[in-house]
Amino acid sequence: MYRFKTDLKHSDITPQASFLNRRDLIVGAAGLAVAGSIGGSVKAGTKMMGIKSIYSSDEKQTSSENAMSYNNFYEFGTGKSDPMDYADKLTTDPWSVEIGGLVNNPGHYSIEDILKDVTLEERIYRLRCVEAWSMVVPWIGFQLSDLIAKADPTGSAKYVAFETLYRPEEMRGQKSRSIPWPYVEGLRMDEAMNPLTILATGMYDEALPNQCGAPLRLVVPWKYGFKSIKSIVKITLTEKEPPTTWNKISAREYGFYANVNPEVDHPRWSQSSHRPIGGGLFAKRETTLKFNGYGDDVARMYAGMDLQKFF
Ligand code: MTE
Numbered sequence: 311m312y313r314f315k316t317d318l319k320h321s322d323i324t325p326q327a328s329f330l331n332r333r334d335l336i337v338g339a340a341g342l343a344v345a346g347s348i349g350g351s352v353k354a355g356t357k358m359m360g361i362k363s364i365y366s367s368d369e370k371q372t373s374s375e376n377a378m379s380y381n382n383f384y385e386f387g388t389g390k391s392d393p394m395d396y397a398d399k400l401t402t403d404p405w406s407v408e409i410g411g412l413v414n415n416p417g418h419y420s421i422e423d424i425l426k427d428v429t430l431e432e433r434i435y436r437l438r439c440v441e442a443w444s445m446v447v448p449w450i451g452f453q454l455s456d457l458i459a460k461a462d463p464t465g466s467a468k469y470v471a472f473e474t475l476y477r478p479e480e481m482r483g484q485k486s487r488s489i490p491w492p493y494v495e496g497l498r499m500d501e502a503m504n505p506l507t508i509l510a511t512g513m514y515d516e517a518l519p520n521q522c523g524a525p526l527r528l529v530v531p532w533k534y535g536f537k538s539i540k541s542i543v544k545i546t547l548t549e550k551e552p553p554t555t556w557n558k559i560s561a562r563e564y565g566f567y568a569n570v571n572p573e574v575d576h577p578r579w580s581q582s583s584h585r586p587i588g589g590g591l592f593a594k595r596e597t598t599l600k601f602n603g604y605g606d607d608v609a610r611m612y613a614g615m616d617l618q619k620f621f
Contacts, residue, residue, distance in 0.1 A: 353403060354519040358512035359430070360450040365506060366434035367603070372445035374514040376588035381521045382439065383540055384489050385474065385481035392483070393521030399480045400541070402525045411546035412467035415460065421525050425511065427460060428452035432515075433508055438570050438602050439535035440556075444584045449529055450512030455503045463499075463547050470502040471495075471552035472528060473544035489555060495528065495539040496552035496566065500611050506531055506604060509542070532601040532608045534568040565621040569612070570602040574621045 383393035407424065410416040430452055438444040458470065474493040478484035484491050501507060510529045511518060518524040523540025530537045536556050546552070556564035563577055572582040583595040601608050612620070 354398075354517055354524055356517040357515065358450050358517045359515060360432040360512070361429065363431040363433045366432065366448075367436060367446070369434070369436060369446045371434065372447060372586065372588050377445050377447050377513065378519050378521060380443075380445075380587050382441075382535065383483075383521055383523070385483045385491075385493065385541070386521070387483045388488055396482055397520035397524075399482070400475075400477070400520045400524070401480060402520065402541075405525050405543075407526065407542060408544045409457075409461045409546075410544075411471070411548050412464045413547050414462040414464060419457075419460075421511070424457060424460075424526075425452075428456045430511070431508075433510075433529070433531075435529060435531040436602060437529065437531070437535050437538060438584055438598065440564070440568070440576060440581075442579060442581065442584045442598075443587050444596075445587050447513050448515070449508065449510040450515070451508035451510035451529060453505055454507045454509050454528070455505065457509065457545075458502060458547075461545075461547070466549050467547035468499050469548045469550065469552055470497050470499060471544075471546040471548055472497075472539045472542050473546075474539055475541050475543045490558055493539060493555050494552065495537055495554050496548075497530065497537070498551075498611075499547075501530070501608075504608060504611070506607055532570055532604040534570055536564065537568050567612075567617075567620050569608075569617065569621070570598060571600055571617060571621065572598040573600065574618055 379394045380390045381393040382390070383397065386393045386396040404420065406418045406420045408418050430450055432448050432450055434446060434448045436444050436446045454470075472495045475481070476484060476492040478491075497507070508529050510523070510527050511525060513519075513522060518527065520541075523538075523542075526542050527540040528538050528542065537554075551566060554564075554566055557566055570581075575581050582598055584598050585593060585595050599605075
């Protein structure tokens with residue numbers, strides 16, 4: 311079975327190690343800032359490195375070709391290869407994220423601004439889609455909690471709402487009404503602050519390709535893939551649970567929590583196993599673990615909740 315190196319907590323890293331991490335980051339961020347000034351900061355294919363993370367799993371990685379050609383990104387069409395075929399139209403530089411709601415430091419933060427204060431890590435995570443396929447990707451990203459701390463939430467913030475760019479002239483799928491636009495997602499505050507939750511800016515040692523959510527996407531490894539909202543332009547801290555796209559489309563099929571849970575089937579299919587992509591149609595299915603295997607780190611957040619009801 312999987313081996314997760316999550317017995318160490320972020321805070322357990324020695325001061326010496328975190329100093330080194332910071333320094334690595336500064337080098338990385340400075341490099342990015344320079345690249346940014348010549349217009350290449352978050353362009354797909356730009357080299358992007360992260361320090362090895364204690365939160366990585368040691369599962370067999372999906373090939374980058376598979377992870378970048380079999381995608382869900384309805385802004386470019388509903389077919390799995392539409393994102394790869396059409397996402398190059400999207401301009402990702404410059405890019406800024408509007409952070410607002412219940413925070414003391416609201417504003418428009420450029421990607422360069424965001425990256426200069428965070429530690430980029432390589433996090434090998436399995437993304438498990440609700441459609442019962444999965445892939446294991448070495449993401450490059452930083453903890454969402456670092457960005458939220460920078461925005462300085464007020465005491466009444468209980469949820470974090472995310473929004474994807476709406477730009478139909480570059481996102482051809484938005485010209486149709488396949489789903490409501492813009493794509494929106496949300497997390498409860500404790501989920502957003504959990505050290506496993508990252509905002510990814512790269513994968514396989516390069517800046518994210520557009521079809522994977524450039525220049526900034528969420529990755530929440532214990533939840534179904536639809537929570538991992540791509541190409542984020544807005545983050546709002548709220549008191550009430552925010553609406554989420556798939557829940558708006560079918561509340562019966564897609565809950566707000568969307569925790570990977572083999573005990574709660576989708577009304578139309580089982581969630582007890584998944585098919586790693588890249589293995590072909592006849593590849594052996596793998597058993598799905600509750601919380602995608604991260605129970606030790608996240609189960610306590612749902613203690614006392616009926617997960618059949620709050621799915
Ligand atoms: N984000 C936006 N903006 N639009 C989308 O259609 N699809 C979601 C999620 N994020 C989606 C999105 C779904 S259903 C999944 S499974 C994952 O992205 C897929 O991520 P991947 O293509 O990197 O595997």
